[in-house]
Amino acid sequence: xxxxxxxxxxxxxxxxxxxxxxxxxxxxxxxxxxxxxxxxxxxxxxxxxxxxxxxxxxxxxxxxxxxxxxxxxxxxxxxxxxxxxxxxxxxxxxxxxxxxxxxxxxxxxxxxxxxxxxxxxxxxxxxxxxxxxxxxxxxxxxxxxxxxxxxxxxxxxxxxxxxxxxxxxxxxxxxxxxxxxxxxxxxxxxxxxxxxxxxxxxxxxxxxxxxxxxxxxxxxxxxxxxxxxxxxxxxxxxxxxxxxxxxxxxxxxxxxxxxxxxxxxxxxxxxxxxxxxxxxxxxxxxxxxxxxxxxxxxxxxxxxxxxxxxxxxxxxxxxxxxxxxxxxxxxxxxxxxxxxxxxxxxxxxxxxxxxxxxxxxxxxxxxxxxxxxxxxxxxxxxxxxxxxxxxxxxxxxxxxxxxxxxxxxxxxxxxxxxxxxxxxxxxxxxxxxxxxxxxxxxxxxxxxxxxxxxxxxxxxxxxxxxxxxxxxxxxxxxxxxxxxxxxxxxxxxxxxxxxxxxxxxxxxxxxxxxxxxxxxxxxxxxxxxxxxxxxxxxxxxxxxxxxxxxxxxxxxxxxxxxxxxxxxxxxxxxxxxxxxxxxxxxxxxxxxxxxxxxxxxxxxxxxxxxxxxxxxxxxxxxxxxxxxxxxxxxxxxxxxxxxxxxxxxxxxxxxxxxxxxxxxxxxxxxxxxxxxxxxxxxxxxxxxxxxxxxxxxxxxxxxxxxxxxxxxxxxxxxxxxxxxxxxxxxxxxxxxxxxxxxxxxxxxxxxxxxxxxxxxxxxxxxxxxxxxxxxxxxxxxxxxxxxxxxxxxxxxxxxxxxxxxxxxxxxxxxxxxxx
Amino acid sequence: xxxxxxxxxxxxxxxxxxxxxxxxxxxxxxxxxxxxxxxxxxxxxxxxxxxxxxxxxxxxxxxxxxxxxxxxxxxxxxxxxxxxxxxxxxxxxxxxxxxxxxxxxxxxxxxxxxxxxxxxxxxxxxxxxxxxxxxxxxxxxxxxxxxxxxxxxxxxxxxx
Numbered sequence: 001x002x003x004x005x006x007x008x009x010x011x012x013x014x015x016x017x018x019x020x021x022x023x024x025x026x027x028x029x030x031x032x033x034x035x036x037x038x039x040x041x042x043x044x045x046x047x048x049x050x051x052x053x054x055x056x057x058x059x060x061x062x063x064x065x066x067x068x069x070x071x072x073x074x075x076x077x078x079x080x081x082x083x084x085x086x087x088x089x090x091x092x093x094x095x096x097x098x099x100x101x102x103x104x105x106x107x108x109x110x111x112x113x114x115x116x117x118x119x120x121x122x123x124x125x126x127x128x129x130x131x132x133x134x135x136x137x138x139x140x141x142x143x144x145x146x147x148x149x150x151x152x153x154x155x156x157x158x159x160x161x162x163x164x165x166x167x168x169x170x171x172x173x174x175x176x177x178x179x180x181x182x183x184x185x186x187x188x189x190x191x192x193x194x195x196x197x198x199x200x201x202x203x204x205x206x207x208x209x210x211x212x213x214x215x216x217x218x219x220x221x222x223x224x225x226x227x228x229x230x231x232x233x234x235x236x237x238x239x240x241x242x243x244x245x246x247x248x249x250x251x252x253x254x255x256x257x258x259x260x261x262x263x264x265x266x267x268x269x270x271x272x273x274x275x276x277x278x279x280x281x282x283x284x285x286x287x288x289x290x291x292x293x294x295x296x297x298x299x300x301x302x303x304x305x306x307x308x309x310x311x312x313x314x315x316x317x318x319x320x321x322x323x324x325x326x327x328x329x330x331x332x333x334x335x336x337x338x339x340x341x342x343x344x345x346x347x348x349x350x351x352x353x354x355x356x357x358x359x360x361x362x363x364x365x366x367x368x369x370x371x372x373x374x375x376x377x378x379x380x381x382x383x384x385x386x387x388x389x390x391x392x393x394x395x396x397x398x399x400x401x402x403x404x405x406x407x408x409x410x411x412x413x414x415x416x417x418x419x420x421x422x423x424x425x426x427x428x429x430x431x432x433x434x435x436x437x438x439x440x441x442x443x444x445x446x447x448x449x450x451x452x453x454x455x456x457x458x459x460x461x462x463x464x465x466x467x468x469x470x471x472x473x474x475x476x477x478x479x480x481x482x483x484x485x486x487x488x489x490x491x492x493x494x495x496x497x498x499x500x501x502x503x504x505x506x507x508x509x510x511x512x513x514x515x516x517x518x519x520x521x522x523x524x525x526x527x528x529x530x531x532x533x534x535x536x537x538x539x540x541x542x543x544x545x546x547x548x549x550x551x552x553x554x555x556x557x558x559x560x561x562x563x564x565x566x567x568x569x570x571x572x573x574x575x576x577x578x579x580x581x582x583x584x585x586x587x588x589x590x591x592x593x594x595x596x597x598x599x600x601x602x603x604x605x606x607x608x609x610x611x612x613x614x615x616x617x618x619x620x621x622x623x624x625x626x627x628x629x630x631x632x633x634x635x636x637x638x639x640x641x642x643x644x645x646x647x648x649x650x651x652x653x654x655x656x657x658x659x660x661x662x663x664x665x666x667x668x669x670x671x672x673x674x675x676x677x678x679x680x681x682x683x684x685x686x687x688x689x690x691x692x693x694x695x696x697x698x699x700x701x702x703x704x705x706x707x708x709x710x711x712x713x714x715x716x717x718x719x720x721x722x723x724x725x726x727x728x729x730x731x732x733x734x735x736x737x738x739x740x741x742x743x744x745x746x747x748x749x750x751x752x753x754x755x756x757x758x759x760x761x762x763x764x765x766x767x768x769x770x771x772x773x774x775x776x777x778x779x780x781x782x783x784x785x786x787x788x789x790x791x792x793x794x795x796x797x798x799x800x801x802x803x804x805x806x807x808x809x810x811x812x813x814x815x816x817x818x819x
Numbered sequence: 820x821x822x823x824x825x826x827x828x829x830x831x832x833x834x835x836x837x838x839x840x841x842x843x844x845x846x847x848x849x850x851x852x853x854x855x856x857x858x859x860x861x862x863x864x865x866x867x868x869x870x871x872x873x874x875x876x877x878x879x880x881x882x883x884x885x886x887x888x889x890x891x892x893x894x895x896x897x898x899x900x901x902x903x904x905x906x907x908x909x910x911x912x913x914x915x916x917x918x919x920x921x922x923x924x925x926x927x928x929x930x931x932x933x934x935x936x937x938x939x940x941x942x943x944x945x946x947x948x949x950x951x952x953x954x955x956x957x958x959x960x961x962x963x964x965x966x967x968x969x970x971x972x973x974x975x976x977x978x979x
């Protein structure tokens with residue numbers, strides 16, 4: 001009988017190195033990033049650094065209206081610019097081949113490569129120009145005359161849901177129900193109504209978070225060529241295979257005819273998951289004009305036309321016993337989806353899942369709505385939905401603690417998730433060191449002495465906890481393919497191995513981690529393992545860098561692949577030496593049976609011996625890993641979302657300047673349960689970057705719009721995020737050792753870590769000022785105004801004050817999907 | 820639009836180039852000289868990814884015209900390695916994991932070179948001041964500050 005998958009993998013696992021023998025993944029971590037030298041010398045090749053002979057340049061024509069009908073497009077003047085070679089409109093792409101998420105809900109395939117009849121946001125792409133130089137293309141794009149018929153602009157998600165609102169995509173199918181919903185999600189468990197009726201304490205509060213930009217320093221861009229009927233595209237993507245699928249679909253060609261190469265990517269943070277017009281237009285021009293075509297977005301285009309973090313309005317109700325046990329939660333999250341769906345599909349589900357942990361709550365009644373508006377499309381962003389949700393729910397936690405007279409950290413401990421707990425909607429938690437994370441942070445920041453900063457004194461400590469999925473099992477940009485990770489490892493008799501990984505390194509360092517896993521298992525040096533980066537022709541399928549899946553799923557796939565190769569090699573030598581494969585060790589370039597000096601050969605000899613016996617076939621291993629979940633999770637909203645969950649806690653010490661409202665982050669402690677850190681400096685780097693993102697989210701960053709939907713701050717001058725002068729030193733406390741299922745015991749380390757930062761800072765600001773601020777960002781101006789008003793009127797609660805009425809007046813949900 | 824001949828030193832080598840008068844330094848380096856280590860992040864002098872050295876001082880090459888290099892000395896990230904050996908700042912960026920996506924790294928390193936040239940013994944605050952014009956979205960600057968501090972100490976020892 002054929003071997004089952006489980007039997008096979010357990011055989012593979014039997015030849016894995018014992019963790020106590022780890023050299024690279026162990027305590028020393030004496031290895032550096034494989035791309036570090038290229039990056040410090042300027043030789044690393046990013047998309048804009050790919051220069052092909054005779055490259056022409058593409059420039060997009062954007063809508064100046066947030067909502068309008070396209071009446072006509074006239075290229076006459078543009079065509080007169082010397083060097084102009086061609087134009088594209090929506091009609092140059094196959095009709096109906098929209099970009100989005102048709103798998104779960106067909107309406108979510110809502111983005112045309114270039115708009116045909118209607119624009120839905122300022123910056124929407126209506127045409128493209130190609131010229132021999134970037135300058136000529138830019139000049140010509142400005143001369144393209146597009147005639148529009150403006151429509152009413154909807155910028156407030158509540159106004160967009162009004163029954164009489166103009167449809168941005170399609171009208172509500174049931175009269176009298178909420179309009180413009182791209183998706184809505186309901187999650188229910190237990191008997192929340194009974195809990196609320198019987199609880200000692202109930203609370204209802206409103207919060208709001210803002211629109212934030214990913215602001216990766218590398219702008220989006222692409223360069224494409226067309227040869228032998230095949231498109232080759234180098235592009236700034238977080239998911240080579242997923243982008244390839246959508247580019248092929250948008251062009252109307254089979255995936256086999258699109259070769260996507262992911263060069264170095266200069267940061268993603270979720271903003272490079274979607275497929276964009278500049279990628280499709282570069283391909284189309286390359287095919288039409290017979291030249292390579294490059295299109296690199298300008299910074300204002302990146303701000304206006306790519307993706308943003310969903311702004312969320314929250315209504316949160318909670319029920320507690322007087323001792324502080326959390327009995328039930330009701331909440332409603334309104335996510336401003338902007339003009340399109342795309343990677344925004346997961347936002348609703350994630351926002352509700354995040355609200356069900358890191359605290360145990362058995363009785364829930366939660367709804368999330370994602371109305372379309374005429375803002376730029378919202379999408380995935382690092383700490384997807386978790387940053388917003390944990391801001392609101394963790395500020396709420398402190399408010400409840402203070403009402404109940406319970407220490408906020410104590411209240412969290414009373415409700416904390418414990419190992420192997422199963423949540424009310426089916427989240428299956430495994431390893432969990434949440435308690436340890438909170439203890440480590442409280443100790444390091446001096447929580448028990450926090451009274452040395454009296455409330456309102458201008459200085460205070462704030463605390464927060466969070467959890468996140470590790471190894472998301474589901475895509476945020478759906479394709480018909482598996483959401484799996486795959487790796488191939490080839491062993492070479494010349495003394496090296498090659499790892500072909502589909503995992504997308506976008507700067508986080510996964511190429512280094514994959515190389516390390518292979519080197520560790522085979523007993524080779526880091527530079528004896530050659531990593532072939534994500535490229536759809538040479539590397540195997542991977543769903544991309546999102547959802548904290550890379551280390552967990554990609555790392556496991558890689559560990560399986562090297563294990564598969566190692567098992568083949570060791571089985572051969574076990575037969576030769578009359579022992580079991582598990583008895584043979586691989587270390588220091590040697591393959592040996594411990595205690596048998598005559599059974600000790602070099603890695604090269606071992607590979608050679610295998611090949612000789614196997615008709616010259618080299619040793620190769622294939623590994624794959626995926627989370628076996630219900631693929632309809634975005635419809636049903638029950639089930640286990642990920643293979644493991646990471647936990648974290650944050651403690652922030654802030655000083656508020658009462659004269660100016662300026663907030664200084666003096667100290668920050670981060671406690672993280674990330675399983676076994678595969679490289680401590682890589683983990684610290686992720687956490688330090690998370691604190692930057694969290695501080696920006698809390699105190700600095702917001703995309704601002706005028707009443708016509710025009711982005712008011714699409715530059716780094718006006719969209720300010722923390723510089724070296726704004727960042728404190730950060731103390732990272734790793735509070736975990738090993739996750740059973742994780743690759744070499746690891747869990748995610750870089751995404752969930754953004755989630756508790758904002759609320760720790762927010763809570764600290766609230767104690768420092770003696771106020772309760774329920775809306776982000778807490779800019780100096782807002783804080784200054786709040787403090788002045790407090791002095792004048794004694795008012796203590798600020799932000800989200802318009803929300804009670806807006807939530808109360810919200811039209812009902814249609815009877816659709818799973819209500 | 821006219822073209823001009825400029826004479827200047829680029830990464831230690833005397834050059835004579837024919838450049839268009841509206842060409843920015845960053846585009847000249849990248850497109851005409853094929854030195855793509857200098858990055859275009861914002862093209863308005865805000866992010867610092869295109870930082871180079873003009874006569875030893877850090878400058879954003881997107882806010883400078885190529886013709887302005889006439890008679891001056893330019894050093895880019897490609898010119899830091901000497902005889903195949905990494906500059907101490909480059910070496911410390913590698914060893915301390917002071918980079919992630921790496922897109923800001925060339926500009927960040929050039930600012931650090933300029934800083935340590937002017938102030939060989941900077942305090943932590945002075946290091947932060949020295950790189951305040953270089954935006955990094957990945958690292959939180961912690962390991963960058965650490966690497967520059969370590970490089971300063973190594974370079975100071977080399978001088979002794």
